[in-house]
Amino acid sequence: MTETNGKLRYVPTTCPYCGVGCGLNLVVNDGKLVGVEPLKRTPVNEGKLCPKGATCWEFVQSPDRLTKPLIKKNGEFEEATWDEALDLVASKFKETHEKYGPKSLGFQVSCRTPNEECYIMQKLARVAFKTNNIDNCARICHGPSVAGLSLSFGSGAATNPFEDVLNADVIFLIGSNPIEAHPLAGRRLVQAKKAGKKIIVCDPRYTPTARLADEYVRYNPSTNIALINSIMYWIIQQDLHDKEFIEKRTVGFEDLKKTVEDYADVESITGVPTERIKEIARIYAGAKSAVIIYCLGITELTTGTDNVRSLGNLSMLTGNVGRPGTGVNPLRGQNNVQGACDMGAYPNVFSGYQKCEDDTIRKRMEELWGVTGLESEYGATLTEQITQCGDPIRAMYIFALNPVVSYPDSNHVMRSLEKLDFLVVQDIFMTETAKYADVILPGHPSPRRTGRSPAASGASTV
Ligand code: SF4
Missing domain, CATH: 2.20.25.90 (ADC-like domains)
Structure with missing residues (x-):
């Protein structure tokens, strides 16, 4: 309004x-x-x-904004009309699809775009080209949150709103530095500190957030699971686990107990003395309400999903989930990480995490969209698509992403993009990735769009 x-x-x-x-x-x-x-x-x-x-x-x-479609001719970009650019994109994608099949196309969309654009990109891939090669950039930040939280709690989202930290007695942060990276969440931590809440920060670096902590635990990078498992071991050893909650609300406690038995002393792995871990276990498990906050220090690792599941286990072991001031909460890097995943810009699910492999769901989606032949097989993820450039992926649509800068191994990304027959990049500036494109489509920056039509936002002249 x-x-x-x-x-x-x-x-x-x-x-x-x-x-x-x-x-x-x-x-x-x-x-x-x-x-x-x-x-x-x-x-x-x-x-x-x-x-x-x-x-x-x-x-x-900014005068540097892209304002006109560009088509590369003889290695140089030339301005084109929208009709010329769109006709070229449509004909190249159609031609590639006819010649090499659905797996020859890749679609990537940013988590900075609104739900409607994420939805339409996955629909374009699935309906027009019958491919599940659609993914969004949560893949390289909080994809493990979606997977890990889904496996732990049945829903790949934060369990509590962030302002709920003010209802916690203990705030357990791990791999997260909100004072710098999420400043308005950091402000809540400052409020919590002033209100007398206890703050534990586990981080390999002594960050500005760590300076706020009552308890700071420096541990070796990438040793999250050993640290969390050891905390759980000492919670059980000290008889601090919530037996009623475990009995009524969880499954697999005996398996977990057996697993963490190997983690009594992890100082040689984590660098944290056992006495210190015992103390942290007592503080976290002794709180009436304790909330876990985490970020990329947990997810941006090959063990990211397991790291998230370990945090889920820690919260359930102590009954710290399902109430105000408790839970497990990822701090997302971009403004629509949750929405991009919810909308089905993912290689194995339609919107609402409905599995593409499920025949009943696929049939329902075919009826809703008025098509036949939707793909059931898991598509290529964001990084797999980059590796598959040239074979089997021949043409790619990158929407508001800059993989050359933001994906792992820039040289690999650049070499891969060069192997494509056709690349279209939609963005608001000439990015490092856009330079590899055959067609660049100028996008609208966020103030010009709400997901609805620009006119409906009242911002059409912005
Ligand atoms: S949403 Fe924007 S204003 Fe709020 S903390 Fe993040 S960057 Fe800052």
Whole structure:
């Protein structure tokens, strides 16, 4: 809804940066975006913005923005009309599909795009080209949260809102530095500290968030599972586990107990003395309500999904889930990581995590979309698609992502993109990845779109 005040218009939206999701108003003067101001009546940011949010409008009018479609001819980009660019994209994708089949196409979409765009990208891949080669960039940040939390709790999402940390007695942070990376979540931690909550920070680095901690545990990088398993071992040893909760609400306790028996002393792995782990186990398990917060220090590892599951186990072992001030909560890096996954921009599920391999679900989707022949097989993930460039993937559509900079091993990404017959990149700036494209489609920055039509947002002239 747009509010007006004299000449100024205020268009409510969400900050385009981190996953905290602060609400803000775009301030529009005479059709031009002139600033932002924080929404005051939202519990997320309570009238505050961090420096990233406060300046998130400045790039919109940058002279470097892409404004016209570009087609590469003889190694140089030339301006083209939308009809020329779209006709070329459509004909190349159609030709590749006819010649080499559904597995020859790849689609990648950013978690910075709204739900509607994530949905339409997966629909484009699945309906027009019958391929599940669609993925989003949660794959390389919080994909393990979706997988791990689904396996632990049946839902791949945070269990509690972030402001709920104020209802916890103990806040257990691991692999997370919100004071720097998620400043408005960090503000909640400062409030919690002032309210006398106990803060435990486990991190290989002594971060600004660690400075806030009552208990700081420095552990060796990538040894999360050994550390968490050892904490669980000492909770059980000290008879601090919640037997009633385990009995009524969980399965597999005996297996877990057996597994963690190997983790009594992990100092040689984690660098943390056993006495210190025992102490942390006592503090976490002794709290009436304890919440776990984690971030990429947990997920961006080959054991990411298991790291998340270990945190789920820790919370269930002590009955710290399903109540205010408890739970397991990932801090997401981009503003729509959850939505991109929920919308089915994933190689094995339709929207709502409905499995593509399930015949009944696939049939229902075929009826809804009015098509036949939807693919059942697991498609290629984001990073698999890069490895498959050239064989079998021949043509790729990259929407608002910059893999050359943000995926692992830039040289591998660059070499792979060069093997494609045809690459289309949709973005707002000429990125390092866009330089490899055959067609570049200029995108709209977030203030120009709400997921609905720009006109409906009231921001069409922004
Ligand atoms: S904390 Fe995150 S969502 Fe909030 S203003 Fe800063 S970057 Fe934007």
